[in-house]
Amino acid sequence: MLTLIPVLTVSYEVKSAFLFISVLEFAVGLLANAFIFLVNFWDVVKRQPLSNCDRVLLCLSITRLFLHGLLFLDAIQLTHFQHMKDPLSHSYQTIIMLWMIINQLSLWLTTCLSLLYCSKVVRFSHTFLLWLASWVSRKISQMLLGIILSSCICTVICFGEFFSRPHFTVTAMLLMNNNTEFNFQITKLSLFYSFLFCYVWSIPPFLIFLVSSGLLIVSLRRHMRTMKAHTRDSCDPNLEAHIKALKSLVSFFCFYVVSFCAALISVPLLILWHSKIGVMVCVGIMAACPSGHAAILISGSSKLRRAIETILLWVQSSLKIRAGPKADPKTLCSGRT
Incomplete structure (x- = not known):
């Protein structure tokens, strides 16, 4: 049987290093997702129509901002407030449950993005698949609204159970002669069931994501065979669209699997083994994954690349304007003579 020695406290140096990494991850995630949000929101302000992909990216960037904020609060709670030997505080449980719900919302939104990529890039031959691709393109706004509403319902269910728990806990403690260990076990089971509920509800979007990504891979292989047979030019827009879509989806798959494994490992580390260092490592991994996917997007x-180029040109021109008045004194003297 696997046994781990619980690490209830950590040194000041470890806490400082973990906080520094958490601040760095929070800053990178905030800049990347705020940039995606501001570029698309500026089009809304200018009353320019947003494409379906831009709508999904706008919603996805908002959820990622909340996700990074919750993970940063998790890091602060771990280093300053939550002790492994104590029962999990209500604030820490709230942060964990909110993270699970927002992470599930992020998965649904990325699944919508994969469906859009699939409907735009893949050339379907079957009538039903053609109708389905057209339906996805037309109903993306309704899909986003349904995802947000389902996440709100999930939040109400989880927090309804969470806020009704103290009444049951107080009654149980009175019946068990104020047994704090019994209270701790109830908290563990409730948190575990909330975690299980959120990840079971994440199975449908993950399967849809895998199917749409698989269709893109099959379409790319078919397109490569067609290019070889007809000896087309290597610079093919359809091929580039396939590669860009698969790059985004495969990177998300890798980041999501790593983040899911870290979250899965953190549950026994937090509830059973009380290893604070292990939980810190898992939180750091979970915070790095959304930032990496935002950079790839x-x-x-x-x-978004054009927006970055515009910002860089603006910064370069502003620096030239500031350096302009500082001319060489020799040129000034020669000009006066």
């Missing part, structure tokens, strides 16, 4: 979007 920026690199794969021509609109």
Whole structure:
């Protein structure tokens, strides 16, 4: 049987290093997702129509901002407030449950993005698949609204159970002669069931994501065979669209699997083994994954790349304007003579 020695407290140096990494991850995630949000929101302010992909990216960037904020609060709770030997505080449980719900919402939104990529890039031959691709493109706003409403319902269910728990806990403690260990076990089971509920509800979008990504891979292989047979030019827009879409989806799959494994490992580390260092490592991994995917989304979007180029040109021109008045004194003297 696997046994781990619980690490209830950590040194000041470990806490400082963990906080520094958490601040760095929070800053990178905040900048990347705020950039995606502001670029698309500026089009809304200018009353320019947003494409379906831009709508999904706008919603996804908002959820990622909340996700990074919750993970940063988790890091602060771990280093300053939550002790492993004590029962989990209500604030820490609230942060964990909110993170699970927002992470599930992020998965649903990325699944919508994969469906959009699939409907735009893959050339279907079957009538039903053609109708389905057209339906996805037309109903993306309704899909986003349904995802947000289902996440709100999930939040109400989880927090309804969470806020009704103290009444049951107080009654149980009176019956068990104020047994704090019994209270601790109830808290563990409730948190575990909330975790299980959220991840079971994440199975349908993950399966849809895998199917749409698989269709993109099959379409790419078919397109490569067609290119070899007809000896087309290597610079093919359809091939580039396939590669960009798969780059975004495969990177999300890798990041999501790593984040899911870290979250899965953190549950026994937090509830059973009380290893604070192990939980810190898992939180750091979970915070790094959304930032990495946001960077790949920026690199794969021509609109976002153009916005970066515009910002860089503006910064370069502003620096030239500031350096302009500082001319060489020799040129000034020669000009006066």
